[in-house]
Amino acid sequence: MVQLKLENFEQVVADASKALEIDSNYVKAYHRRGKAYMALGEYSKSKWDFKSCLDRKIRDPDIMACMEVV
Numbered sequence: 001m002v003q004l005k006l007e008n009f010e011q012v013v014a015d016a017s018k019a020l021e022i023d024s025n026y027v028k029a030y031h032r033r034g035k036a037y038m039a040l041g042e043y044s045k046s047k048w049d050f051k052s053c054l055d056r057k058i059r060d061p062d063i064m065a066c067m068e069v070v
Contacts, residue, residue: 003015004032004036007039009036010036016029016036017033030049030050031050031053
């Protein structure tokens with residue numbers, strides 16, 4: 001989360017990807033990586049991560065708003 005706030009988006013992607021290697025059900029990692037991808041202009045990857053949250057029945061308002069953007 002700190003890296004996301006600092007706008008170190010490449011580091012967010014790396015950290016979240018590593019977290020997902022350890023636990024593929026870690027929804028916060030999908031959410032944060034999706035936000036980082038969105039900031040980097042990688043919209044298809046961002047959409048895939050947000051969809052992964054929704055597939056796990058997470059209906060966070062922030063995720064839903066991000067899905068509308070991508």
